Amino acid sequence: GDSVTQMEGPVTLSEEAFLTINCTYTATGYPSLFWYVQYPGEGLQLLLKATKADDKGSNKGFEATYRKETTSFHLEKGSVQVSDSAVYFCALSPGRYNFNKFYFGSGTKLNVKP
Amino acid sequence: NAGVTQTPKFRVLKTGQSMTLLCAQDMNHEYMYWYRQDPGMGLRLIHYSVGEGTTAKGEVPDGYNVSRLKKQNFLLGLESAAPSQTSVYFCASRTSADMNTEAFFGQGTRLTVV
Numbered sequence: 001g002d003s004v005t006q007m008e009g010p011v012t013l014s015e016e017a018f019l020t021i022n023c024t025y026t027a028t029g030y031p032s033l034f035w036y037v038q039y040p041g042e043g044l045q046l047l048l049k050a051t052k053a054d055d056k057g058s059n060k061g062f063e064a065t066y067r068k069e070t071t072s073f074h075l076e077k078g079s080v081q082v083s084d085s086a087v088y089f090c091a092l093s094p095g096r097y098n099f100n101k102f103y104f105g106s107g108t109k110l111n112v113k114p
Numbered sequence: 115n116a117g118v119t120q121t122p123k124f125r126v127l128k129t130g131q132s133m134t135l136l137c138a139q140d141m142n143h144e145y146m147y148w149y150r151q152d153p154g155m156g157l158r159l160i161h162y163s164v165g166e167g168t169t170a171k172g173e174v175p176d177g178y179n180v181s182r183l184k185k186q187n188f189l190l191g192l193e194s195a196a197p198s199q200t201s202v203y204f205c206a207s208r209t210s211a212d213m214n215t216e217a218f219f220g221q222g223t224r225l226t227v228v
Binding site for chain 1: 118145147149154155156157159162164204206208210213214216217218219220221222
């Protein structure tokens with residue numbers, strides 16, 4: 001079945017460090033892929049998305065590229081800030097025949113220290 | 115623009131009590147979801163609905179019931195609360211018109227069962 005696997009956290013970085021959070025997926029069709037961010041005490045909000053192979057989603061300095069050959073959608077940022085401290089979720093919406101579902105990874109907590 | 119609104123935001127229940135969580139969305143979305151979020155387990159789907167009058171089970175439906183009598187509302191019920199249901203509950207909604215769109219989340223309900 002469809003699923004998402006994220007790297008375990010927490011991830012602790014110093015300010016201005018490079019960030020990578022790994023996400024791989026399993027899907028039978030052609031899914032859309034998403035990264036959500038959850039700041040402390042808040043709900044999830046969309047960070048970026050990609051809807052087909054080789055698409056790159058980007059927002060607020062974060063990027064992720066939809067790699068069909070490696071079934072991956074890794075999140076990257078070149079220089080993190082303290083304000084990026086949050087929990088990041090990779091998510092998948094299956095292809096055309098099952099897209100009422102929405103699957104989430106377990107989340108990766110990011111701590112950025114000044 | 116309210117988006118997805120959850121009521122209440124916090125609640126403490128005694129074991130065996132019942133309660134209903136309300137989710138309301140003003141985006142005319144067909145799909146609605148209830149998730150629970152527990153430490154280290156990410157988001158798990160409890161129940162979902164693909165339209166008014168329809169509901170379906172997700173990954174962890176036991177101990178919960180749902181109803182979707184109006185398109186804009188999705189209710190989650192706990193008939194006899196148990197400490198294992200202590201969690202943060204999130205509601206989400208999504209349009210059926212575009213398989214590439216994201217789900218929109220409410221701010222969450224923090225429920226403690228003592």
